[in-house]
Amino acid sequence: MSGMKFRSDKLLAKYNKVISNYKKISKIISVDRLLDISGVPFKFNVFHVIEYSLMFHYFFSVIYILCTRFEDKMEVLRPLTLCPLAVQAVVKLTTIIKNKSLIKELNKWNRLLYGNAKGNWEKCLDTWLHRFKQVSTFHIIVHWVAIFLLYCFPLYGYFVLGVMVPFFEMVIPFVDDATIHGYFIALAFQLVLGVVVVSIMYSVDYIFILTLFTGTAIIDLVEEDCKALTFAIHNSIGIGDHHINDLLTTAIKRNQFMRRYLNKVCATFEDGSLIQLYCGGFTLCVCLFVAKMSEWFAVYFVAVSALYQISLYCLMGTMIEWKSNQLSIAVYNVPWHNLCISQQKEFRYFLQMSQSTMTVKLMGSLTLNVQTGMAILKSIYSLYILIDQMY
Numbered sequence: 001m002s003g004m005k006f007r008s009d010k011l012l013a014k015y016n017k018v019i020s021n022y023k024k025i026s027k028i029i030s031v032d033r034l035l036d037i038s039g040v041p042f043k044f045n046v047f048h049v050i051e052y053s054l055m056f057h058y059f060f061s062v063i064y065i066l067c068t069r070f071e072d073k074m075e076v077l078r079p080l081t082l083c084p085l086a087v088q089a090v091v092k093l094t095t096i097i098k099n100k101s102l103i104k105e106l107n108k109w110n111r112l113l114y115g116n117a118k119g120n121w122e123k124c125l126d127t128w129l130h131r132f133k134q135v136s137t138f139h140i141i142v143h144w145v146a147i148f149l150l151y152c153f154p155l156y157g158y159f160v161l162g163v164m165v166p167f168f169e170m171v172i173p174f175v176d177d178a179t180i181h182g183y184f185i186a187l188a189f190q191l192v193l194g195v196v197v198v199s200i201m202y203s204v205d206y207i208f209i210l211t212l213f214t215g216t217a218i219i220d221l222v223e224e225d226c227k228a229l230t231f232a233i234h235n236s237i238g239i240g241d242h243h244i245n246d247l248l249t250t251a252i253k254r255n256q257f258m259r260r261y262l263n264k265v266c267a268t269f270e271d272g273s274l275i276q277l278y279c280g281g282f283t284l285c286v287c288l289f290v291a292k293m294s295e296w297f298a299v300y301f302v303a304v305s306a307l308y309q310i311s312l313y314c315l316m317g318t319m320i321e322w323k324s325n326q327l328s329i330a331v332y333n334v335p336w337h338n339l340c341i342s343q344q345k346e347f348r349y350f351l352q353m354s355q356s357t358m359t360v361k362l363m364g365s366l367t368l369n370v371q372t373g374m375a376i377l378k379s380i381y382s383l384y385i386l387i388d389q390m391y
Helices: 002-024 026-035 046-066 073-080 083-098 100-116 122-150 165-171 180-234 241-293 299-332 341-354 370-390
Strands: none
Touching: 180 241, 180 299, 241 299, 241 341, 241 370, 299 341, 299 370
């Protein structure tokens, strides 16, 4: 009996620690009321007009240049490979303006969660935060290396303005890049534009990727709760039903919070992410064509940067799906038949939620995963073959 009592006390101490640690971040989890978007209609505003008009302007500009006989087509195509940087920067800037308060809350919540959460899920958060730091560091290195190497080559004073040369000449009419003085003025102007563009792009990418990493960590927490629940049911001798109820309630609340959290993240960043995928794909196609038609070395760095952005977004969406499937397996392994009737009813609701895989969807239809990334790359190659046959 003494051994049984010691085992019961040890289990009680373990689950009391779990419950106490959950209460420590209960105030952080209360931010889920800000993430509930059920019943909120889609609001079309002027920012959507700006975003999609820029994207279509870039597409039609490239098609027009490809179908027109210029004396030096490469002179126009080279800066056109950089147009998506400007398009993405404007789109992501409008994302910040439209969702300024929500993004601020998400950042605050991320800092609080990673800074204050302690307990049996501390290892999960530390692991994902370490992975995020690695990805974030490589992300900024890729962009800045690409933008630095682009400055080593003459861009004819266009840079991100692409085919909008009359606008550029109207803003800075005294710049003549045929002279040394004018070239350095244009280069300085490009440098300022490059810093602004890359900073905006990186900041929004940073927030979006961090929120997805946080979501992955939350799914890990729910999976740990399911494993703890399974352990508690198998070792229910000496443990009251209220501890199992607490574990089950905690897992259900976190699962609900994660789904609301993911829905709001998708609703916040879907415009910028969708346009980034399309612009990045079209940029890769143009880069392949430019690389074949000329020896412009910097185009390879533009292609690597665009490919890296597409791959990173698709891999993060795949990571959410994979962790969601792992959570479903953990839920299926819970011995629910050993629960009482009231607990079985609650677990049935939990089981129904786990049957649907959590995904990152853009505009409600395009799922962000590796399969989508491969489809984009196949479309890019098909378009490149079509353009190549024209010339």
